[in-house]
Amino acid sequence: MPSPTPLSRGPLDDPAPRAGLGWALALRAGDVTPWPAWRDSAAADAPAGAPGLPFLPGAQQLELLRRLNVAADGRPLPAGLADRVLRAGSTDRGRGDLPLAGGGAASPFGPPPVDPTDLPAEDLLKVAAGMIAEDLAARAARREPRDRRARWRAGPAYAGDPWAIEYARHDPRWARPPRREGPAYVLAGDLGTLAAHAWAGRALDGAGLDLHGWLRDRITADRLPPALDVVAHARAAAERYGVARTVIVTDPSLLPARDRPAPPPRVGVAAVELTRRVGRPLGLMVAGPERRRLLAHHLVPLLAARPGAAADPLTVPERWLPPLAAQADLMTRALTRAGYPVLGSLEQLVPTVAPTGSSREPEPAAALGLALDLLVDPKDGAW
Amino acid sequence: MTRRILLHVGTPKTGTSYLQDVLFHNRPLLREAGIAYPADRFDAHFLAALDLMQLPWGGLEQEAVGAWDRLAGEAAETTDGTVVISHEILARAGRAHVDRALRSLGRDEGAEIHVLVSARDLTRQIPAEWQENVKHRAELGYRQFLEQITDPERRSRIASWFWGVQELPDILDRWAADLPPERVHVVTVPPPGSDPGLLWQRFTEAFGLGGLALDLGNDRSNPSLGVPETALVRRINRSMNAQLPPPDYRPLVRELLAHQTLSQRRGSPRLSLPADLRGWVHEREEQWAAELDKRGYDVVGDLADLRGTDPSDTPATPDTASGTDGAPAVRSWPDPDQPDEAAVAAAAVDAIGSLLTEAAAARHEVERLRAALAGAEHELEQAYEHPGHPLRVKTVRVLEAHRSGRLALRVYRWVRGR
Numbered sequence: 001m002p003s004p005t006p007l008s009r010g011p012l013d014d015p016a017p018r019a020g021l022g023w024a025l026a027l028r029a030g031d032v033t034p035w036p037a038w039r040d041s042a043a044a045d046a047p048a049g050a051p052g053l054p055f056l057p058g059a060q061q062l063e064l065l066r067r068l069n070v071a072a073d074g075r076p077l078p079a080g081l082a083d084r085v086l087r088a089g090s091t092d093r094g095r096g097d098l099p100l101a102g103g104g105a106a107s108p109f110g111p112p113p114v115d116p117t118d119l120p121a122e123d124l125l126k127v128a129a130g131m132i133a134e135d136l137a138a139r140a141a142r143r144e145p146r147d148r149r150a151r152w153r154a155g156p157a158y159a160g161d162p163w164a165i166e167y168a169r170h171d172p173r174w175a176r177p178p179r180r181e182g183p184a185y186v187l188a189g190d191l192g193t194l195a196a197h198a199w200a201g202r203a204l205d206g207a208g209l210d211l212h213g214w215l216r217d218r219i220t221a222d223r224l225p226p227a228l229d230v231v232a233h234a235r236a237a238a239e240r241y242g243v244a245r246t247v248i249v250t251d252p253s254l255l256p257a258r259d260r261p262a263p264p265p266r267v268g269v270a271a272v273e274l275t276r277r278v279g280r281p282l283g284l285m286v287a288g289p290e291r292r293r294l295l296a297h298h299l300v301p302l303l304a305a306r307p308g309a310a311a312d313p314l315t316v317p318e319r320w321l322p323p324l325a326a327q328a329d330l331m332t333r334a335l336t337r338a339g340y341p342v343l344g345s346l347e348q349l350v351p352t353v354a355p356t357g358s359s360r361e362p363e364p365a366a367a368l369g370l371a372l373d374l375l376v377d378p379k380d381g382a383w
Numbered sequence: 384m385t386r387r388i389l390l391h392v393g394t395p396k397t398g399t400s401y402l403q404d405v406l407f408h409n410r411p412l413l414r415e416a417g418i419a420y421p422a423d424r425f426d427a428h429f430l431a432a433l434d435l436m437q438l439p440w441g442g443l444e445q446e447a448v449g450a451w452d453r454l455a456g457e458a459a460e461t462t463d464g465t466v467v468i469s470h471e472i473l474a475r476a477g478r479a480h481v482d483r484a485l486r487s488l489g490r491d492e493g494a495e496i497h498v499l500v501s502a503r504d505l506t507r508q509i510p511a512e513w514q515e516n517v518k519h520r521a522e523l524g525y526r527q528f529l530e531q532i533t534d535p536e537r538r539s540r541i542a543s544w545f546w547g548v549q550e551l552p553d554i555l556d557r558w559a560a561d562l563p564p565e566r567v568h569v570v571t572v573p574p575p576g577s578d579p580g581l582l583w584q585r586f587t588e589a590f591g592l593g594g595l596a597l598d599l600g601n602d603r604s605n606p607s608l609g610v611p612e613t614a615l616v617r618r619i620n621r622s623m624n625a626q627l628p629p630p631d632y633r634p635l636v637r638e639l640l641a642h643q644t645l646s647q648r649r650g651s652p653r654l655s656l657p658a659d660l661r662g663w664v665h666e667r668e669e670q671w672a673a674e675l676d677k678r679g680y681d682v683v684g685d686l687a688d689l690r691g692t693d694p695s696d697t698p699a700t701p702d703t704a705s706g707t708d709g710a711p712a713v714r715s716w717p718d719p720d721q722p723d724e725a726a727v728a729a730a731a732v733d734a735i736g737s738l739l740t741e742a743a744a745a746r747h748e749v750e751r752l753r754a755a756l757a758g759a760e761h762e763l764e765q766a767y768e769h770p771g772h773p774l775r776v777k778t779v780r781v782l783e784a785h786r787s788g789r790l791a792l793r794v795y796r797w798v799r800g801r
Contacts, residue, residue, distance in 0.1 A: 055478040055560075089479035091437040095543040097477040108670070110553040111537050111546070130437055206439060217625055281437040284444050 020056050020100045027065045028082045034066065034117045035059075039102050057086045058097025063116035064124045071372040078378060084131060091130040091281040095123060121364040125277055128371040132274075132299070133282035135378065140298040150175040156259045157241065159233045160187040160249075161194055162201030163314075166296050168261030182241035185255065186248050186340075188230045191324040191331075192315045192351030195219065198227035200272045200314060204292045206279035210364075211269055215320050224327055230349065231334045243339055251344030265304035268312035270366035275299055277367065306373055312366065321351045387465045387495045388458065388488050389590060392558050393474025395548055396511040397501035397572050398582050402590075403428065403469050409597045416595055417464035421457035428454065428470040435473070436480050441519075441629035455487035467590060473558075474500070474548040481558055496566065498559040499589055502551050503572035505664050505671075506691020510654035512545055514613050518641050520632060522621045524720040529660060551689075552674045564679040571684030574692060589683045606642060609651025610717040611726035615734065616641055617719075618727075635738075644737040645730055652717035655694045665691065 023031075023038045033041075065085040068077060090096055099106070101113035155174035158165045164187045178184075188194065199207070199214045209217060218225040226232065230248070238246040252260060267275075275295050282291050303309045316324070328349040335346055391399070406413065406420040413420055422428060430447035431454040433440050440447075458466045468488075476484065490496055513521075513528045523531075523541070531539045537546055546553070551569070559567045570589045573581045587593050608616065619636060627636070656664060672686040717723075766772060782788030 054482050057479070058477065061479075087479055087482070089437065089477050089483070092439060093540050093544065095538070096475065096547050097479070107553075107556065109550055109556065109674070111543065112535060133437075208439065223625075280439045283439055284434050284437050284447055287448060288445050 019102075020062070021053065023100075024053060024057060024062055024065075024086060027062060027069060028086060030069050030072075030076065030082075032066055032069045035062070035100060036102075036115060036117065039100075052083060053086060057088075058090065059100050059114050059116040060090055060095075060098060060119060060123045060127050061085055061088055062100070063119055064127050066116070067124065067368075067372055068376055071376045075376075077376065081375065084134075085127070088127050088131055090123075090126050091133075092126050092277075094126060098123075121368040125274070125364055125368050125371060128368065128375060129274070129277040130281045132278045132371060132374060133280075133285060135375075136278065136282060136294045136299055137285040139378075140294050144170065144172065144293075144297050146172045146175055152176065154179045155261070157182060157184040157237065158187055158261070159184060159237045160230060161189060161197050162227050163197035163264055164252075164261070166201060166204065166292075167264040170297060171261045182245035183259075184237035184241040184246050185259065185343075186230060186234045186237055186246060187252070188233075188248055188250050188349060190315075190351040191228060191328045191349055192321055193313075194228055194230075195316050195320065195324060196269065196272075196314045198225060200275075201227065203272050203276035203279060204295045205288065206283040206291060207276055208280075210273055210276070211316070215316060219320060219323060221323050221326070228327075230331050231338075234335060234338065234340055238338070238340070244341065247341045247343055248335055248346065249343045250346065250348035254343040265301045266310040267300055267304050268310045268314055268366075270312055270363055271300070271303040271306075271309045271370055272314060273364065274303065274367040274370050302374065302379075303370055306370060308366075309370060312363075315351075324351050385493055385495050386458075386461055386463060386489060387497065389465060389467045389469075389497050389499060390473075390484075390488070390558070391467065391469035391471075391499040391501070391590075392476070393471045393500050393548055393554055394502055394508070394551070395471040395474070395515065396508055397471070397503045397570075398586070399469065399471040399501060401583075402501075402586050405597055405599055406467060406469065409595075412595060412597065413467075413592075418591070419458070419461045419464060419466045421454055421461075421466065421468075428468055429472065431468075432470045432473045432476075435484055436476055438472070438475075441633075451484070452487065455484075458488055465591065472548065474554045475544065476557060478557055485561075496562065497568060498555070498562060498566065499568045499570060500551060500554060500558075501570040501572065501586070502689060504574075504689050504691030505549070505668050506656055506661070506693070507575075508549055509656060509660075509664065511607065512549065514608055514654060516541065517613055517617045517620065518608075518637050520620050520624055520629075520636075522617065522624065524617070525654075525718070526657075526720050529657070533660070533663065551671050552678075555675075555678070555680070565681060567678075567680040569675055569680050569682050569684075569686070571682065571686065571688035573684065574688055585683045606646035607653070608641060608645050609648060610654055610719045611651050611722045612641075612645035612648060612730045613654060614719045614722040615645065615727050615730045619734075635741075639737060639741055640734050644733055648730060648733060651726060651730075653694070654719060655716070657716055657718070661693055 019039055023033075023035060026033065026038065031038075065082055068081065068085065095111060098111050098116075098119075099113040101115045106113055150173055153174040154176035155169070155171060155178055157178035158168045168187070189197075195215065196211065199209075199211050202209075202214070207214070234246055234248060249255060252263070255261075278299060279291055279295050282294065286294065328351065331349055332346045335342075391402075393399075404425060407422055407425045410420050410422070424430075427450065430443070430450040432438070432451075433444050433447040434449065434451040438444065454468065458468065466488075473484075485496060488494055488496060509529070509532065510525075513525055516523070516528065521528075521541075528541060531541045532545045534542055537543050548554070555567060568589050570582075570585050573585075583599070616636065619640070623632075623636075668690045672689045675682070675689075676686055779792065782792050
């Protein structure tokens, strides 16, 4: 190979990206001007150098920083956040860093330039998710607080609803394996909610599909994912504990107080969607069980404490209800035939339209709103 | 003497797997020659790339936690000599990832960083990428794939990934914007029909491996599938994706069916570009070759290799050619979306045969394990029935109740090899 020569001129010395560079510096200082207005203003004649900026970030990073400034509403961003955004890479699949439209001579190569104000929330979420994942890995407490006596206590055996079980098994009242003698509680509910809970349970493992994609992929007229099969859950529990000690629970309030687990944090589809997205890059920062713990027991409670986190109910869009209702009828008959005790009513397996009428498609914009809120106001102390 | 880093960042489908396999299996020899290939497993650099780019990969990313920092740390231990890092998906890295990578490899401490890209003409890369997608569970047809990658907006995942790892001038803009052209090396893949050893000669030259007695026998290259075989795998994906999780898909479909069975079939038509797309593709090939030439990079091979040739079995424009009787005879382009059904069925029979063989081997293994388990259970029962068993149990209980007893037990078990 030929011998090297001195380094060439860096890209930030070129005049072309200077307008974008000026915008980046202004955003770092808290500006909220959208790119088109900045580009067309006199301020676009930016400096030739950029201390602390080794490269011009992509449109996603720049627009995310602008949105954070808007969300901060005049307050300063948490220390170092602006620089972290400008140096953040995009995570996961999909579009890489995008150039700014009108930011100088457009390259004939690479993705087409964009107006960042037109970017879909999805593109911004991928950057934000990586940053929240970093915060979680760095700031979350190492373990959940438990009652000191919990180490001597065994909880009941739970099966069924993966989302509810995640929290039931980690109830701070018990830390020992489930009681061998039973009873086993099969946590169920209307299949619409149960389907969303099954997806939410997968989200804790960094699943690749949003709710809409997961439903489309996993639910057909004659097939349900195993997590939704209440009959199979009950059968498996009965093999170990017996039919008489396998209890189908459709109304958890009827459980004896000593066996009634704390309910999962109240979050909606958007909060779980953000959790899922954070779980993707988080899976490259911590081991699988730790990822699940950080998401379920740190991020989800954090989100639940935010206003609007449960605005959209955690259930499926209406169009998925008919096939689920048909499956619920089949399940009801099978469970009745088997003779399991029931707390509540098996009719509650049949999904109904949410009372708020808001069982809509998941909105990445709502998930982005939660992400901005979390980054702008992370609260003090450990997550 | 300074540390020299050879960073091979792409592109996929250019013989990279073979190169990486040779480098991995020859680490001791390379080390003696002053070339470090820091890896404790053959896919170590793949995992490092996933970590660098925070890129989930069907669950494999769980094995990648901290992989880039480990790789960079091992590279940093090489105070002089050459370090080689190679993985083709690095081509997709954004500027932030590149900045992190180069900083961690000692760019600011004076390390001499070279970026290498191996490149093949788009004419072959496009069908190869679709096939690679199919071998990674994709269900979309070839025409859908082509429509997505020719969309100028490149919004879809397929298109953004494809151009992210294939568009040579853009890849080098991201990876080598701060490097002098002498430190950027483009290794071209020879055209079809070339000497099979020519690409390896070029890699040897680019990576400075000349004169080393490397063992070249471990071929981990990704063998390609023909048209009916690719169509079959796509149908399997459509039928089984919802039921077959990635950890099962990889060994059964990708490895057993695609790589070990279907790629061994001979005589099937190969995937190629449809006639209506060839002009568009050749235009880009010309543009890229001209741009790379203008930038003055070190080229190992010939930039003319980046200008693809159309397959000789199909005409470049209308899908017709002269028949034996002088009338135009239709020479059909082998369309993987409408494959020869008899050929797909024949491929499927081979696939079933392979799966049956695998299933039979698995059954035999289960039977062997059952027999072993039954034997162990029998021995255990006999041990329980031994008249001395209650006394032994009591003795162990007594010993375990005291520290000195536990110590004595440990010594006894160590002596007995238990």
